[in-house]
Every structure is written in C-alpha cells, then in structure tokens.
Amino acid sequence: xxxxxxxxxxxxxxxxxxxxxxxxxxxxxxxxxxxxxxxxxxxxxxxxxxxxxxxxxxxxxxxxxxxxxxxxxxxxxxxxxxxxxxxxxxxxxxxxxxxxxxxxxxxxxxxxxxxxxxxxxxxxxxxxxxxxxxxxxxxxxxxxxxxxxxxxxxxxxxxxxxxxxxxxxxxxxxxxxxxxxxxxxxxxxxxxxxxxxxxxxxxxxxxxxxxxxxxxxxxxxxxxxxxxxxxxxxxxxxxxxxxxxxxxxxxxxxxxxxxxxxxxxxxxxxxxxxxxxxxxxxxxxxxxxxxxxxxxxxxxxxxxxxxxxxxxxxxxxxxxxxxxxxxxxxxxxxxxxxxxxxxxxxxx
Amino acid sequence: xxxxxxxxxxxxxxxxxxxxxxxxxxxxxxxxxxxxxxxxxxxxxxxxxxxxxxxxxxxxxxxxxxxxxxxxxxxxxxxxxxxxxxxxxxxxxxxxxxxxxxxxxxxxxxxxxxxxxxxxxxxxxxxxxxxxxxxxxxxxxxxxxxxxxxxxxxxxxxxxxxxxxxxxxxxxxxxxxxxxxxxxxxxxxxxxxxxxxxxxxxxxxxxxxxxxxxxxxxxxxxxxxxxxxxxxxxxxxxxxxxxxxxxxxxxxxxxxxxxxxxxxxxxxxxxxxxxxxxxxxxxxxxxxxxxxxxxxxxxxxxxxxxxxxxxxxxxxxxxxxxxxxxxxxxxxxxxxxxxxxxxxxxxx
Numbered sequence: 001x002x003x004x005x006x007x008x009x010x011x012x013x014x015x016x017x018x019x020x021x022x023x024x025x026x027x028x029x030x031x032x033x034x035x036x037x038x039x040x041x042x043x044x045x046x047x048x049x050x051x052x053x054x055x056x057x058x059x060x061x062x063x064x065x066x067x068x069x070x071x072x073x074x075x076x077x078x079x080x081x082x083x084x085x086x087x088x089x090x091x092x093x094x095x096x097x098x099x100x101x102x103x104x105x106x107x108x109x110x111x112x113x114x115x116x117x118x119x120x121x122x123x124x125x126x127x128x129x130x131x132x133x134x135x136x137x138x139x140x141x142x143x144x145x146x147x148x149x150x151x152x153x154x155x156x157x158x159x160x161x162x163x164x165x166x167x168x169x170x171x172x173x174x175x176x177x178x179x180x181x182x183x184x185x186x187x188x189x190x191x192x193x194x195x196x197x198x199x200x201x202x203x204x205x206x207x208x209x210x211x212x213x214x215x216x217x218x219x220x221x222x223x224x225x226x227x228x229x230x231x232x233x234x235x236x237x238x239x240x241x242x243x244x245x246x247x248x249x250x251x252x253x254x255x256x257x258x259x260x261x262x263x264x265x266x267x268x269x270x271x272x273x274x275x276x277x278x279x280x281x282x283x284x285x286x287x288x289x290x291x292x293x294x295x296x297x298x299x300x301x302x303x304x305x306x307x308x309x310x311x312x313x314x315x316x317x318x319x320x321x322x323x324x325x326x327x328x329x330x331x332x333x334x335x336x337x338x339x340x341x342x343x344x345x346x347x348x
Numbered sequence: 349x350x351x352x353x354x355x356x357x358x359x360x361x362x363x364x365x366x367x368x369x370x371x372x373x374x375x376x377x378x379x380x381x382x383x384x385x386x387x388x389x390x391x392x393x394x395x396x397x398x399x400x401x402x403x404x405x406x407x408x409x410x411x412x413x414x415x416x417x418x419x420x421x422x423x424x425x426x427x428x429x430x431x432x433x434x435x436x437x438x439x440x441x442x443x444x445x446x447x448x449x450x451x452x453x454x455x456x457x458x459x460x461x462x463x464x465x466x467x468x469x470x471x472x473x474x475x476x477x478x479x480x481x482x483x484x485x486x487x488x489x490x491x492x493x494x495x496x497x498x499x500x501x502x503x504x505x506x507x508x509x510x511x512x513x514x515x516x517x518x519x520x521x522x523x524x525x526x527x528x529x530x531x532x533x534x535x536x537x538x539x540x541x542x543x544x545x546x547x548x549x550x551x552x553x554x555x556x557x558x559x560x561x562x563x564x565x566x567x568x569x570x571x572x573x574x575x576x577x578x579x580x581x582x583x584x585x586x587x588x589x590x591x592x593x594x595x596x597x598x599x600x601x602x603x604x605x606x607x608x609x610x611x612x613x614x615x616x617x618x619x620x621x622x623x624x625x626x627x628x629x630x631x632x633x634x635x636x637x638x639x640x641x642x643x644x645x646x647x648x649x650x651x652x653x654x655x656x657x658x659x660x661x662x663x664x665x666x667x668x669x670x671x672x673x674x675x676x677x678x679x680x681x682x683x684x685x686x687x688x689x690x691x692x693x694x695x696x
Binding site: 138 | 631
C-alpha cells in the first residue's frame with residue numbers, strides 16, 4: 001500500500017486541530033496530539049493517528065469527554081489518585097506524571113493511580129517524559145480485554161503493558177515499553193489493516209483456534225504463557241481493582257463495543273535523592289556500553305538498548321517525514337474536512 | 349534418585365540451627381530458615397535447602413556476614429534505603445518489608461531499596477508476607493550475571509525476578525513470582541543436580557551454543573528475547589545502579605566465583621488508603637472466579653491463579669512432609685554434624 005509522508009510537526013498540529021474542533025482546549029488537544037505523533041515518529045504506528053477515528057467515535061458516544069478536567073486526590077504526602085472522569089488518556093496521564101515528578105522532587109518518590117481514563121495511547125511516552133526530568137519511572141496499565149488468561153480461549157484480560165524508563169548517559173532515556181502479550185493490540189490491528197499474516201502463537205480466532213490471519217485474530221496470547229497473563233492479572237489488581245474501576249465490568253457484553261476505560265499506575269523515583277544523578281547516568285551508560293561490546297549470538301549484527309530502535313526511527317522520521325498509509329491519510333483527511341480542519345500537505 | 353521426607357517444621361528448625369551454629373542470632377537464623385523452608389514447602393526447591401552449602405561457603409569467604417545489622421536510611425517520609433552490609437538476604441529484606449508496611453500504614457505507600465545484601469532467596473516470600481498484612485507489593489531484584497542480554501552469548505545480566513502479591517479473597521494472597529529469564533537459575537541448578545536434560549531455548553553452554561544438558565548450561569536465555577532482557581536491565585538500573593552497587597562490578601572476573609551480592613526494590617501500597625480492603629478482596633475474588641469459569645484452550649483441565657500451584661503443593665507438603673533428595677540430605681547432615689547440629693529424623 002502506498003504511503004504519504006507528512007512532516008512530524010505538521011502531523012502533530014493536524015492531530016491537535018482535529019481535537020480542538022471536537023471541543024477540546026488547545027493545551028489538552030496538544031497533549032493528545034503529542035502522544036499520538038510520538039507513537040508515529042517512533043514507528044509504533046498502531047498507537048498513532050490510526051486511533052483517531054476510534055477516539056472521535058468514543059467522543060460521539062459520550063465515552064470520552066473532551067472537556068473533562070482530571071482531579072487529583074492526595075492519599076498521603078507521596079500517593080494520589082487522579083480522577084480522570086473519562087478525560088483523554090494523555091491529558092489525565094500527563095497530569096499525573098507532572099504531579100508525580102513534582103512530588104518526587106520534594107519527597108523522593110511518588111505513586112499515582114489514574115482512574116477511569118480513556119485510551120492511554122503508547123504508554124512509553126509518560127515514563128520517557130518522567131526520565132527526561134531526571135526521575136526513574138515504572139508505569140503499569142490495565143485496559144479492555146483483548147488477551148486470553150493462560151489456558152483460556154477468550155479475550156478476558158488487557159494486554160496490559162509495563163513501561164520503565166531511567167535517565168541514561170545521553171539526552172534520550174533508556175525506555176522499555178512492552179505488552180504482557182506476545183504482541184500488542186496496536187501492532188496486531190496494524191497488521192490487520194495491512195492485510196498481513198501473523199506468526200502462529202500470536203493470536204486465536206473467535207472460535208479459540210490458533211490463527212495466522214490478522215483480520216480474524218480476536219484473542220491475543222500472553223507472553224510466556226502464565227508469566228504474561230500473570231503480570232496482566234496483577235496489573236489489573238494494581239490499577240483497575242485498586243482504583244475501584246475493575247475490568248470485569250467490561251465483560252458484561254463480550255461481543256459489544258469495548259468502551260475505552262483504562263486505569264494506570266505510575267511509580268516515580270527522584271534519582272538524585274538516592275545518589276547523584278550524574279553518577280547514576282554514568283553507571284547506566286557504562287553498563288549499556290559493556291553490553292554492546294559483548295560477544296554476540298549468531299545472527300546478530302548489533303545489540304540494542306531498550307528504546308533504541310524507536311530513537312533511531314524517530315531521528316529518521318523527524319528528518320524525512322512520517323509515512324502514513326494512503327488509505328488512512330484519506331480517512332483522516334475526510335474526517336478533518338468534515339470538522340473544518342485543513343490537513344497539511346504531504347512532502348513531495 | 350531416592351528422596352527422604354522431612355516434616356516441614358523440623359526442616360525449618362534444622363536450617364535455623366545450622367545458621368545459629370555459624371554465628372547468627374536466633375531471630376535472624378529463623379528469618380533465613382523461614383525463606384529457605386518456604387521455598388521447599390512450595391516446591392521451589394532450587395531456592396530451598398540446597399542453597400545452604402553455598403551460603404556457608406559465602407560466610408567462610410567473608411562475603412556473607414552472619415552478624416551484620418541492616419540499617420535504615422530514610423530519604424523522605426515514604427522512601428528509604430536499607431544498608432544491608434552483606435547481611436543475609438532474608439534478614440535485610442524482611443527488615444525492609446516490615447518497615448515498608450509500617451510506613452505504608454501511616455502514609456499510604458512506601459518504597460524500599462535494599463542495598464548490598466546477599467542471596468535474597470525465593471523472592472515471592474516477601475511480597476506474600478506484605479500482602480498478608482493487607483498491602484499490595486511489587487518487588488524487583490537484581491543479582492549476579494547468569495543470563496544473556498538479548499543477542500549476546502555470555503552471562504551478563506541477572507535472571508532478575510519480579511514478584512507481585514495482592515490480598516485475595518481467601519487467606520492466601522495472589523502471588524506472582526517469575527524470573528525475567530525463560531527459566532530461573534534455581535530451577536536450572538535443580539535440573540543439573542538431578543542430571544536432567546532441559547528444553548532447547550533455555551540455556552547456552554560456555555561456548556555460547558544452545559545446550560539441553562543442564563550440567564553444561566552456564567548462560568540462561570531471556571524470556572521473550574528483548575522483553576525479558578529489557579526487564580532485567582531496567583531492574584538492575586532500579587536496584588543495583590540506583591543503590592550505587594552496580595552489577596557491572598561483578599564482571600571483572602567472569603570465570604571466577606560470583607559473590608552473593610544483590611540489591612532489591614520493594615514497592616508497598618496500603619490497599620485500605622485507596623479503597624476498603626474488603627471491597628478490593630471481593631473484586632480480586634470475582635475476577636479470579638470469572639477467569640476460572642472461562643472456556644479453556646484444548647489440553648487444559650483447569651485454570652490456575654498466580655501462586656496457586658505453590659499453595660497446593662504447600663498444603664500437601666505440610667501434611668506429608670517435604671521430599672529432599674537423599675544425596676542432598678546426606679550432604680546437609682554431614683555439614684550439620686560438623687557444626688554440632690543434629691539433623692531431624694526423616695518421616696517413615
């Protein structure tokens with residue numbers, strides 16, 4: 001399928017314009033656009049602009065409130081709940097991340113529980129931002145049921161990701177961002193859109209049989225069997241259930257639309273309170289450098305650090321523009337024009 | 349190989365007697381014995397009494413100090429470092445767990461960084477204990493290099509486990525305890541002792557080739573490739589490096605003995621500060637019950653919750669005694685008698 005190429009900043013502004021046209025404030029639309037364009041620029045396109053048509057449907061169905069103001073409720077000096085009230089995922093989650101960093105600057109650590117937000121997007125964006133502030137961050141996310149608990153054959157758990165970021169030797173933090181499933185739902189949807197086949201072991205079809213047709217794949221399998229589904233279950237306990245907004249409520253109509261209801265936990269540590277940040281950065285850098293120099297297994301030309309593939313792709317896409325499938329670009333353009341928004345021109 | 353069967357409480361007391369004979373106080377020897385016997389009773393025998401000969405060697409080499417008193421250094425109201433000073437892993441880690449629970453009771457959450465302890469043992473024991481106090485716990489551990497970073501072929505990272513426990517509907521918490529490697533070092537050592545072959549994909553030999561001979565397996569492979577080794581690397585950043593006791597220092601002599609130097613992070617959340625504990629327990633129970641009732645994949649007779657296999661084995665072993673390989677029992681008996689400790693009699 002042909003792609004068009006869009007300049008990164010043009011794409012981000014375009015996304016923001018769409019959400020402003022749907023009633024969001026400029027600052028909040030910018031937060032949503034930042035996370036979507038961040039996913040695109042790093043090559044995590046399954047969490048990029050292709051989600052916009054869904055988001056707009058959610059807004060139209062009243063499940064995603066473009067005007068909601070997330071509220072912070074402190075539980076103690078370093079723990080708080082963000083009542084998202086169906087605010088956009090990036091709006092609620094960045095609000096939590098900023099307050100957690102400020103709290104950790106004062107008290108060393110902070111734990112935020114974001115309750116009842118909508119689609120969080122590519123969760124790596126938040127720990128990466130936290131790490132850019134000199135803090136370490138662990139984030140866990142619970143979401144709608146797309147994955148089978150080990151041994152079952154229906155979609156009953158989130159592909160609940162975990163993301164961890166720490167300040168590294170250079171400007172870019174080390175950033176791990178992984179689903180607890182064999183493959184993320186975003187990646188699988190991307191394969192379905194592209195009409196690709198997927199490896200055996202990624203997913204089951206509606207009958208609970210292994211499938212390699214991404215379009216038929218409706219149940220994603222957990223990473224390493226009981227390990228992946230065990231992590232996902234525990235993340236739901238630490239997010240949805242701890243926030244009194246359990247995933248189980250979404251089971252009522254398994255065939256029906258899955259509302260974009262998510263919860264998330266962010267754990268933030270101010271490195272400087274534990275040891276000098278420069279020393280921490282140096283030791284992370286020395287470990288990364290030592291690992292890169294190790295003898296490699298056959299078939300490996302190089303060894304990459306967590307987040308490095310995305311960093312590289314971002315450097316290329318910032319320079320050369322972001323490829324967007326022509327069909328998606330047409331769909332987004334039609335939506336935008338319907339809202340009075342003019343899409344940017346593709347690069348030649 | 350023949351086993352002897354030892355009553356659980358006899359085994360625990362026997363382990364404690366050995367450490368008292370090596371100079372540990374009764375309370376601290378009991379903490380070490382508790383974690384070792386806990387592993388045995390749950391069937392995690394690779395982390396049970398078979399580790400005692402190593403521990404005694406470490407003590408003789410001065411790498412494990414049976415008289416060290418772990419010290420707490422507060423960084424803020426809810427964050428602290430435990431300076432373990434080479435104290436026994438269970439002594440330093442239970443000290444951290446107890447202080448973290450007390451802190452979380454007061455302020456909602458607590459984060460403990462345990463620095464420079466020795467072998468932590470089966471890490472599930474600590475989150476399980478925390479969850480028995482009505483708190484949720486996430487624990488991450490960094491340890492000596494046994495695993496290959498994705499794409500490399502030497503042992504350069506810990507099999508750094510993560511354990512998560514939450515209060516469940518019954519007395520026993522839900523307890524996930526998993527290595528970031530395909531298999532834990534404990535399990536692999538157990539296979540080596542038993543002379544078993546292991547599946548392809550678990551480990552490499554000293555030349556970096558895939559091996560199925562547990563005795564030749566010296567490099568363990570990461571779970572899911574970059575995901576497992578990414579988690580392990582980030583756990584090292586959050587434990588060893590954050591604690592200024594980096595793993596990299598252990599690389600100096602890759603062929604030499606690996607000192608039992610570890611660091612760990614415990615994150616504790618007082619459930620009651622987030623929502624009523626009874627409601628949390630109910631929702632965890634409802635989710636578990638719903639998952640158990642789901643249609644199963646072919647080949648599955650039942651669906652187990654995290655920790656349930658260990659809970660079941662513990663019930664059997666508490667009733668019928670703990671099987672210990674005859675050769676190990678002889679070795680432990682010889683060691684004990686050398687220290688003036690009388691081993692308990694096996695069950696008939």
